[in-house]
Amino acid sequence: MSEHPPVFEHRASFELPVPPPRAFRALVEPSELSRWFAEHVAVEPRVGGRFAFHGRATLGAPGADEATGRLVAFEPGAALAFTWKIHGVDTEVRWSVVPTDDAATSTLEVVHAVRGALPFKRPRHVIDDLWRLHAGNLRDHLAERTDGVVLPDFAGGRTEVRVSIDIKAPPARVFRALLDPTLMNRWLGGAAQVDLERRTYSYGWRYEVEGRSVDGGPTRIVELVEDEKLVTDWTDWRGEPDQPSTRVTWLLEPLASGAGTRLTIVHDGFGAPVDRSDYQQGWYGFAERLRELFE
Numbered sequence: 001m002s003e004h005p006p007v008f009e010h011r012a013s014f015e016l017p018v019p020p021p022r023a024f025r026a027l028v029e030p031s032e033l034s035r036w037f038a039e040h041v042a043v044e045p046r047v048g049g050r051f052a053f054h055g056r057a058t059l060g061a062p063g064a065d066e067a068t069g070r071l072v073a074f075e076p077g078a079a080l081a082f083t084w085k086i087h088g089v090d091t092e093v094r095w096s097v098v099p100t101d102d103a104a105t106s107t108l109e110v111v112h113a114v115r116g117a118l119p120f121k122r123p124r125h126v127i128d129d130l131w132r133l134h135a136g137n138l139r140d141h142l143a144e145r146t147d148g149v150v151l152p153d154f155a156g157g158r159t160e161v162r163v164s165i166d167i168k169a170p171p172a173r174v175f176r177a178l179l180d181p182t183l184m185n186r187w188l189g190g191a192a193q194v195d196l197e198r199r200t201y202s203y204g205w206r207y208e209v210e211g212r213s214v215d216g217g218p219t220r221i222v223e224l225v226e227d228e229k230l231v232t233d234w235t236d237w238r239g240e241p242d243q244p245s246t247r248v249t250w251l252l253e254p255l256a257s258g259a260g261t262r263l264t265i266v267h268d269g270f271g272a273p274v275d276r277s278d279y280q281q282g283w284y285g286f287a288e289r290l291r292e293l294f295e
Helices: 020-028 031-036 124-140 169-180 181-188 277-293
Strands: 008-016 039-044 052-053 071-075 080-087 091-097 106-114 161-167 193-195 200-202 206-208 212-216 221-226 229-234 246-254 259-270
Touching: 008 124, 020 031, 020 091, 020 106, 020 124, 031 039, 052 080, 106 124, 124 277, 161 277, 169 181, 169 229, 169 246, 169 259, 169 277, 181 193, 181 277, 206 277, 259 277
Parallel strands: none
Antiparallel strands: 008 106, 039 052, 071 080, 080 091, 091 106, 161 259, 193 200, 206 212, 221 229, 229 246, 246 259
C-alpha cells in the first residue's frame, strides 16, 4: 500500500508503565492483544505474516473472513507495521516502542495512514478517539489493572463508561466534594463554579484544541438527589458546536459495612462506541483523586 499516498496520517504517542521489552510483547502476543486490542487475533511475527484480528471490539466489527491484515514491517523488540481494512478502506498502522529516560517505562508511537474515504463525518476524530481508547486499555493491561480494561463493542451501537470505587467517607461528605468548588478544585484541578439555584455547574476547565479555545466539562445540573445522585451534562471535549452533549451520573451508596461510600460514575449518551475515547481511564483517574481527598 505504501505506493499510494494517504488521505491523512494520524500520529500519536502514549506513555506506557513498563520497559520496552514488556511493552513489545503486548503488541505481538495474541493472548495479550485479545485482552486490550481485539477479541480474536492471529499473529505470524515476520514480514508478510498474518496480523489478523476481528470481532466486536474491532472498528467496523468485521467477521473472520474480513481479518486479512498482514505484517509489512517487523523489527523484533522495536516496531511492527500492519495492514488494516476498515469499512473496506485500506489503512496501515505502525507501532514503535521507544525507550524513555526512565528504564521502567516506554513510549508507544502510533502512525495510522488512511488511504481512502472512511464513512464517518469526522474521520480524523474517529481515528484519534480509536487510538486513545486502545492505548488506554493497553496502559491498564500493562499496569495489571484489569478492571480498567473494557473492550469497545462496535457491533452493539451505543456504549457507556462505568467506573466504581469505594471511598472511606460517608455519602454526605463525598457528595459535598462534588458541589463545593473549594473541594472540587483539589481533585479536579480547575476553577470550579457552582450555582445550585440556577443549576449551573462548571469545572472551570479551559484549554486549546485544534486552534480553538474550549470550555470543557459540564455546564449544568440535570438532576440532584441530596447525598445520593448528581447528573450533569457533558460538552464535546473538542468543542465541536454541532456535537450533542453526553451525560455524567454520579451515584453514591453507603457501604453495607458502614465504613464508607460506593461511588459509581456513569458516562453515557455517546453517539458511537469510539466516542468513548479514553474516558474510561480518565474517570477512573478522577475517582482515585477524589478517594485520595479523604485519605
